[in-house]
Amino acid sequence: MSRPVPWIPAVLYGAVLLGGVYYAVIGPGPGARTAAFAALLSALAALDLCEPRQWRGRRIPAGAVFVLRVLLLCAVAAVDESGLSRVLFVLVPFLAFFAYGSTVAIGLGVGCVAALAGAFTLWVPHWQVRAEYISDLLMFALGVVLALTMAAVAVREQQARTRLEGTLAQVAELSAARERNRLAREIHDSLGHHLTAIGIQLEKAEAFASLDPQGSAQAVSHARWSANRALDEVRASVRTLGPESESEPAGLARALADLVHHLDGGSRRITLDMSGAERRPLLVLYRAAQEGLTNACRHSGATEIRVDVAYDGRGARLQVIDNGSGFDSVDEGFGLTGLRERVRLAGGTMAIDSSAGGTVLTVGVPW
Structure with a gap:
């Protein structure tokens, strides 16, 4: 599944990079670790800019790209002197949501929170009674929850957009079909009727040509009227191609009288x-x-x-x-x-x- 919010990792990388550099400037001063920190963050950003399925001309599985991203995050955390980079681990469940679904993402989110608590246990004595570490752990857990929520909303929005596009395509197809049916009705009801009337009048003229010349001539006149009427209605349809009300006869009584007279x-x-x-x-x-x-x-x-x-x-x-x-x-x-x-x-x-x-x-x- 493609990520509908690709800008979120880039924003986090930029914020952590600025925070880490600022810490180095006001603290121990920039050094090799700061340079490695910036280089690894740049590598993460470049990884997101690359096509996830194409790398050096070979197809790379999405899982391999995901593992590579996690390893780079661990490397960034290892060289980060400020400790700000641990916020980047909220991207693990966030990106996993799009790649593997909600169940795997929630499991990775819980695992990231547990990993941070384990790191504090190994390297920070008595962290359980130190307010700043408890606060960091709670804020990280909240960040994981917010990241998962944002991913779920983004996925639902993408699915809704896909459904809407499908619905709009169906509406367009149905509208086109309805218009084709309308034009077919117009052709049948208008042109088809007049062609039928012309045929009837010409048959009448042929049958009465020797017996009733006047009636035969009248039938030819009626056929000519139907032909002219058909041409007028075709021109009106081509000119308007609009709602039926635009092509309504000027008066139903007069139109029906003409119709009856010529039949x-x-x-x-x-x-x-x-x-x-x-x-x-x-x-x-x-x-x-x-x-x-x-x-x-x-x-x-x-x-x-x-x-x-x-x-x-x-x-x-x-x-x-x-x-x-x-x-x-x-x-x-x-x-x-x-x-x-x-x-x-x-x-x-x-x-x-x-x-x-x-x-x-x-x-x-x-x-």
């Missing part, structure tokens, strides 16, 4: 009935009408289709009713699946009642 005719009769006061255009209802009319005209063989829109104080409701052959609910295609998702995102409801006598598509959207 009506031939062997098919489409009627539109709207009741209540329109508060604002609702793109989801327009897309629902497109999907219902496209399915009724292309797949059901319906001769009578009715589009009903009702507004009240709670919201708006649209129904597309046809007398076609109906379909099995398990045969729902991408269009109806996408419409369900669109209605769900708008907080509305959608129901389909289909049988051999016809189909009723109902979509309700709250204000």
Whole structure:
């Protein structure tokens, strides 16, 4: 595990070096031991700056680097005349926490405290009744506890950051997938509908070319209208690529009237009935009408289709009713699946009642 707080050892090395040099200046004076003290501390700092897994072109196990660091700490303590270097041993459990985990770190922390107490016992007679040594031991033990606590906090913070980065990556992926699905719905509901309408009108024009030239010309005109409308909606989507509200029709009543007008005719009769006061255009209802009319005209063989829109104080409701052959609910295609998702995102409801006598598509959207 990498150390999330690599600056702590460097700060301790610098503080101990300044304290040891200051002690030598005001005390016995700088000498060979002071030079060795400074050199060993510099070696420790250099060890931390080096890559822990790479040394002289060979891979070195993390455990070997850790042992080398402990040996250097012992050497620093051996040449230190001020006794300040023993504070550096709090780094042993601190660094072990990142390398080996909390259990080993706590064991090394207890061992360091016991080692200091053993050193006092061997070299300081009656230290148990001398306040300065008892204070040193207690302060060292407190330093070990604080070092372990800091290591635990740093590890948890690093883990939380890793989880957050993973979550953000998932959010970005889901957002991209949601945007792709939205664009796919737009292409199907807008461009797909108009292409279907163009196909229907051109088939009508071809069928009535010799029998009803005027009706054939009208069908071609309607196909041209659908093509222009498709181009306008593609341009709007490319221009905005924004929320659905930005591309809502200027008025639902007018948009539905145009839609019905350019699909009506031939062997098919489409009627539109709207009741209540329109508060604002609702793109989801327009897309629902497109999907219902496209399915009724292309797949059901319906001769009578009715589009009903009702507004009240709670919201708006649209129904597309046809007398076609109906379909099995398990045969729902991408269009109806996408419409369900669109209605769900708008907080509305959608129901389909289909049988051999016809189909009723109902979509309700709250204000």
